[in-house]
Amino acid sequence: MPDSTLKSLRQRKRLNTPPVIHLSDVAQFKHTRQAYESALQRYGSVVGIYRKNRLEYIVDESHTSEVLTNDVLFSAERGTAAVQPFSSCNDQHLTIFKILNLPILNILRHSIIAALDKVVTKAINPSLDGLVTRLGPVFERYMFKLAAQADGVSKPLQVDLAQPVHYAMAESMLLLIIGERNPDRALMEDVIKVAFDLAIIAGLYQNIGYWSRTFPTTWRIFIWIRLMIFTIPWTYRKIAWRIWKALKEARKTGNIDHIDPVRINISNAEWLMVIVVLKECILRYLVKDNEQVPGIMESIWLTSLSLGYDDFTIKIAKKTEILSRLFFASIHQTSGVIIWVVYEMAVRRDIQPALREELSDILEIDCESGKPTLTYASLRRAELLDSFIREVFRTKGDTLAVIRLTTKDVPLGGYVIPKGSFITPLATLSHESVKNWGDDADKFMSDRWIGTGKTAASISTAYWPFGLGRFACPGRFVAVAEIKLMVLYLISRVDISMEGGKYEVIDPMNTVAVPPRGKLLFLPLEKPLL
Numbered sequence: 001m002p003d004s005t006l007k008s009l010r011q012r013k014r015l016n017t018p019p020v021i022h023l024s025d026v027a028q029f030k031h032t033r034q035a036y037e038s039a040l041q042r043y044g045s046v047v048g049i050y051r052k053n054r055l056e057y058i059v060d061e062s063h064t065s066e067v068l069t070n071d072v073l074f075s076a077e078r079g080t081a082a083v084q085p086f087s088s089c090n091d092q093h094l095t096i097f098k099i100l101n102l103p104i105l106n107i108l109r110h111s112i113i114a115a116l117d118k119v120v121t122k123a124i125n126p127s128l129d130g131l132v133t134r135l136g137p138v139f140e141r142y143m144f145k146l147a148a149q150a151d152g153v154s155k156p157l158q159v160d161l162a163q164p165v166h167y168a169m170a171e172s173m174l175l176l177i178i179g180e181r182n183p184d185r186a187l188m189e190d191v192i193k194v195a196f197d198l199a200i201i202a203g204l205y206q207n208i209g210y211w212s213r214t215f216p217t218t219w220r221i222f223i224w225i226r227l228m229i230f231t232i233p234w235t236y237r238k239i240a241w242r243i244w245k246a247l248k249e250a251r252k253t254g255n256i257d258h259i260d261p262v263r264i265n266i267s268n269a270e271w272l273m274v275i276v277v278l279k280e281c282i283l284r285y286l287v288k289d290n291e292q293v294p295g296i297m298e299s300i301w302l303t304s305l306s307l308g309y310d311d312f313t314i315k316i317a318k319k320t321e322i323l324s325r326l327f328f329a330s331i332h333q334t335s336g337v338i339i340w341v342v343y344e345m346a347v348r349r350d351i352q353p354a355l356r357e358e359l360s361d362i363l364e365i366d367c368e369s370g371k372p373t374l375t376y377a378s379l380r381r382a383e384l385l386d387s388f389i390r391e392v393f394r395t396k397g398d399t400l401a402v403i404r405l406t407t408k409d410v411p412l413g414g415y416v417i418p419k420g421s422f423i424t425p426l427a428t429l430s431h432e433s434v435k436n437w438g439d440d441a442d443k444f445m446s447d448r449w450i451g452t453g454k455t456a457a458s459i460s461t462a463y464w465p466f467g468l469g470r471f472a473c474p475g476r477f478v479a480v481a482e483i484k485l486m487v488l489y490l491i492s493r494v495d496i497s498m499e500g501g502k503y504e505v506i507d508p509m510n511t512v513a514v515p516p517r518g519k520l521l522f523l524p525l526e527k528p529l530l
Contacts, residue, residue, distance in 0.1 A: 150523060170191040342486075342487065346520055361381075386456050387447055393463075
């Protein structure tokens with residue numbers, strides 16, 4: 001019996017802990033929602049369930065607010081991480097990398113989590129107008145190229161959505177993070193591979209395989225060695241070298257003059273300084289924030305930080321708050337959510353004409369080219385699309401999406417949750433609660449949120465696909481903008497449908513990170529809108 005299991009047994013004997021329920025593999029991984037909801041309905045508002053050799057306490061919607069917003073008792077950063085072999089940083093972010101199977105990052109001097117949040121909230125979010133203007137052409141090019149596959153066909157044509165979406169996200173992130181314009185295919189493939197390797201090492205695909213589910217500890221060790229020691233460093237070397245060269249020049253010259261920001265033309269004819277457009281800009285921001293020319297250790301930290309840009313948030317993105325702090329949140333997580341949105345649109349075809357009508361209404365005319373274009377201001381006016389995206393987030397079946405760790409023995413629901421325990425609310429109970437959303441809470445209503453003031457990026461105790469509280473995904477506004485851009489460019493050229501009118505959910509336990517599977521069909525519009 002693993003030491004962690006023995007420790008849990010001793011704790012439960014000492015404290016009045018919640019009942020621990022056994023779920024079969026089939027129930028847990030194939031019928032996740034039904035199994036977990038039934039356990040809570042039968043045994044009370046808090047239950048313990050072992051998942052992949054780790055005891056987790058699951059709570060219903062009555063405890064969601066307390067668990068996700070009380071950082072003192074239920075923390076994403078603090079916890080009992082004394083078992084970690086690295087202790088050169090404080091306990092506040094040891095637990096995060098323990099959850100992610102990335103304890104090696106704890107030897108870094110600074111808190112990557114804090115730095116990422118600062119970059120997003122201080123640099124990226126205030127510059128969304130310029131960001132959309134800069135990244136829009138990348139998404140337009142990829143979506144138009146994808147739509148062009150159906151040119152001239154008279155019957156719906158099956159297409160692969162995942163690959164172009166991943167490449168579009170990879171190119172946009174290369175532009176945003178390291179300033180790489182028109183990157184070659186090999187570099188983008190390396191970026192996509194790094195994103196997926198990080199997703200694997202974080203356990204996002206662990207539910208799918210029998211070996212990874214049945215022997216989770218052995219699997220974690222094997223995957224960690226293979227990816228963190230061999231695969232990721234080799235694949236990531238090209239990106240890291242570009243960053244390292246810029247920092248090396250700064251150390252050599254004693255200044256950062258060569259790390260220059262870029263000015264871009266905004267639709268209102270004002271020039272806006274956007275510090276996140278090129279690699280020099282994001283590096284300049286981080287170096288300036290460091291208040292000195294980076295030394296060797298600072299350079300290592302900044303290079304490592306580029307693995308951790310938070311965009312979705314795609315948490316996305318869905319995503320968990322913790323996983324959204326990593327680089328794959330931009331490529332892996334956001335791409336997955338885009339696939340979810342498009343697939344839902346494909347099985348709900350009646351919404352597409354209304355969305356195209358909305359697209360025609362929100363288009364702006366570019367002052368220089370005279371062509372219709374999409375800006376961040378126009379995306380904000382896409383209220384029906386925003387409502388549709390919010391419904392996708394709400395109803396796609398997220399279950400164990402956000403995790404916390406108790407910092408002390410915590411009374412909850414008539415029991416005591418031991419210090420150092422993993423605890424997570426069951427998302428479906430909040431997102432589809434009749435108390436929260438009415439008798440039709442379990443129904444998908446595309447226009448449910450029009451006129452309510454609740455956007456896809458808005459969060460509350462009843463809707464938290466991006467997390468909640470202090471660690472809610474700060475990149476959710478960027479993520480929703482990216483989703484809107486791709487979807488609008490796509491439906492401006494083609495009608496979307498799904499063979500058989502349905503798709504398959506691959507991983508019911510992890511709809512946050514694993515998109516559905518289906519045969520997507522395109523039919524060209526008689527008259528493109530863009």
